[in-house]
Amino acid sequence: MRDKVCVITGSNNGFALVAAHRLSAMGAKVVMICRSRERGQAAQRQIAERCANEPELFIADLELQSEVRRVASEVAAAHPKIDVLVNNAGFAFGKRELTREGFERTFALNYLAYFTLCRALRPQLRAAGGARIVNTASSAHRQNPLRLDNLQGEIEFGERLFPPLPKMYGWSNVCRIMLTLELAERYAADGITANCFCPGLVMVERAGATAAQNLMVKLMPRFLLPKTRTPEEAAETIVYLASAQDAAALTGAYFESGQRVRAAEQCYDGEVRRQLWARTEQLLDGAQA
Numbered sequence: 001m002r003d004k005v006c007v008i009t010g011s012n013n014g015f016a017l018v019a020a021h022r023l024s025a026m027g028a029k030v031v032m033i034c035r036s037r038e039r040g041q042a043a044q045r046q047i048a049e050r051c052a053n054e055p056e057l058f059i060a061d062l063e064l065q066s067e068v069r070r071v072a073s074e075v076a077a078a079h080p081k082i083d084v085l086v087n088n089a090g091f092a093f094g095k096r097e098l099t100r101e102g103f104e105r106t107f108a109l110n111y112l113a114y115f116t117l118c119r120a121l122r123p124q125l126r127a128a129g130g131a132r133i134v135n136t137a138s139s140a141h142r143q144n145p146l147r148l149d150n151l152q153g154e155i156e157f158g159e160r161l162f163p164p165l166p167k168m169y170g171w172s173n174v175c176r177i178m179l180t181l182e183l184a185e186r187y188a189a190d191g192i193t194a195n196c197f198c199p200g201l202v203m204v205e206r207a208g209a210t211a212a213q214n215l216m217v218k219l220m221p222r223f224l225l226p227k228t229r230t231p232e233e234a235a236e237t238i239v240y241l242a243s244a245q246d247a248a249a250l251t252g253a254y255f256e257s258g259q260r261v262r263a264a265e266q267c268y269d270g271e272v273r274r275q276l277w278a279r280t281e282q283l284l285d286g287a288q289a
C-alpha cells in the first residue's frame with residue numbers, strides 16, 4: 001500500500017480509526033475526513049505516534065451537501081489520484097429532523113454523502129487505475145424494505161426506543177447497499193470496484209450519542225451481547241477490501257461480520273436501484289439549482 005491514497009470518512013473513532021491506522025502502517029497515505037477538528041487531530045496524532053506515518057486531515061460536516069462538495073474539491077485538489085475511498089461516517093438518528101438544506105439527517109449523512117463523494121471523486125478514482133470504493137453499511141437493512149415514496153421518512157420514520165435503531169436507519173442502509181451495487185456496474189468501465197460491508201455489532205462510544213447511550217455501551221455486560229465484535233475485528237473487512245490482492249477484482253459484494261453473504265433480496269432489484277439513483281440525482285441537482 002506504499003503511497004496509495006486512501007480516503008476514509010468518519011475515521012476518528014471506532015473500527016474506521018483502527019483501519020486508518022492499519023492502512024497507514026502498511027505505508028498508505030491516509031486522508032481522514034472528520035467532522036470535528038479536535039477529534040480528528042487527536043486521531044491523527046494517535047496514528048502518527050504508533051506508525052510514524054501521519055494521515056492528512058480534512059474537516060467537513062457530511063450531513064450537509066455543500067460541505068461534502070467543498071471537502072471533495074479540497075481532497076481532489078490535493079490528490080489527483082485516489083486509490084481507495086472508504087465511505088463510513090454515519091449515525092442512527094433517533095427522530096426525524098431535517099438539515100438546514102432540507103434533507104432528513106439519516107438519509108443525508110448515511111447515503112447522500114456517500115453518493116456525492118463517489119460522484120465528485122470519480123475522476124481521481126479513475127486516474128488511479130484499479131481504484132476501490134468501500135462502503136460501510138449495516139445488517140439493519142434486512143428488516144426494512146425500501147419504499148421509494150418514503151426515502152426521507154416522510155410517511156413513516158419508524159422510531160424505536162430499544163434497540164435505538166429507527167426503521168429510517170435500516171432504509172438508509174438499503175440505499176448504501178443499492179448505491180454500492182450500482183457503482184459496481186456504472187463505474188466498472190473506469191476500472192473502479194465497489195463493495196460494502198456490515199461490521200457486525202461493535203460497541204463504541206460515539207460523540208453524537210447521548211450520555212445515557214454511551215453509558216449503556218460501557219456498562220452493557222458482554223454476556224448479554226455475545227455476538228459483539230471488537231473494532232479490531234471489524235476493521236479487518238475494510239483493510240481486506242481496500243488492500244488485499246485477491247480483492248482487487250472483487251466488485252458488487254456485501255460482507256457481514258467478515259463473511260461474504262447475500263444482502264436482502266431487494267438490493268438486487270436493478271429496477272428499484274435505477275429508480276433510486278435517478279431520484280437521488282434529481283434531489284441533489286434540484287438542491288444545487
Ligand SMILES: NC(=O)c1ccc[n+]([C@@H]2O[C@H](COP(=O)([O-])OP(=O)(O)OC[C@H]3O[C@@H](n4cnc5c(N)ncnc54)[C@H](OP(=O)(O)O)[C@@H]3O)[C@@H](O)[C@H]2O)c1
Pocket residue numbers: 009010011012013014015016033034035036039060061062063088089090091092109136137138139198199200201202203204205206207208
Ligand atoms: N458500530 C456498529 O455496531 C455498527 C453496525 C453496523 C453499521 N455501522 C456503521 O458503521 C459506521 C461507523 O459508525 P459507528 O457506529 O461504529 O460509530 P463511530 O465509531 O462513532 O463512527 C462514526 C463516525 O462518523 C462520524 N460522523 C458522524 N456524523 C458526522 C458528520 N455529520 N460529518 C462527518 N462525520 C460524521 C463520527 O464523527 P464524530 O466522532 O465527530 O461523531 C465518527 O467518526 C456508521 O456508518 C454506522 O452506520 C456501525
